[in-house]
Amino acid sequence: MARIQTQQAVAGFVASDPQLSYTEKGDARLYFKLGIEHYRREDDQTFTKLETTFHDLVAFKATAEQGHDRLAKGDSIIANGRVRDYSYERDGQRFAGEEFVATRIGHDMARTRYEVDRTPRQNTVAQQGVARDAPSQRAEHPSPAIGL
Template identity: 50%
Template sequence: MALHTQQSISGFIASDPQQTVTESGDTRLYVRIGQPTFRRNDDGTFTELEPTFHDMVAYRATAERALTRLAKGDSFIAEGYTRKFTIERDGQAIETEEFVAKKLGHDLARTNYEVDRSRRRQAPERDATTRTTVAKESAATTTGMGI
């Protein structure tokens, strides 16, 4: 089975998150993001350069959750894709791009916080023996044979 991958991006939230609504009524998050850049020196050390800045958007549930959880200055990681489009500014067509985040959260390597799982459904814990028995019973049932 092939491993499904998508583009990812990481950095920091450079502007206050903004909420808008699409024509179809979906919540849309817009935020300006920054990405730190570094230059490797001959002695193996790194020199921090000026960050680059980009646009990032998210829609629907991802946007709604991000609007309540992300703030300017937060480090993040996002999965999604880059969308290129043309806008008109001062009578000229300008090519631009934005990152469309389908999944978005804090960067665990750079963020300290606690997770509240109190509202999470408790899935019954099953050990390997239980899983094997259930799998055998399921296979026997689908083939019409008992155990």
């Protein structure tokens, strides 16, 4: 039996305006601050809100371009990918940190209302008539899809 491959995931909100730039190789790079709210469950089953933490999130290539087009400050998101440590030197001083490198980003369905556009994208298998995309087989009220 094949093993389920997993990645790290984070849930939070876009805490800064998403910024699109390009690497030296010409690949799109998306950057924004990710806010993560933290809570503690109390003995009486209530929750106490703790301090929100803020983290760097980056994405590259198509994920970066789609994220820049579709995400805005304040959006609730879920992203999967990995944590990467980095360091750099500026003015003779060494800086270090960590960032979340997202391979997929989508709106958090539990906190976001939206409609799904299921029209086939250009140059996709769906354009070639995949049966699951046929209107007769779609649910009357389709469930939202996550990811970009």
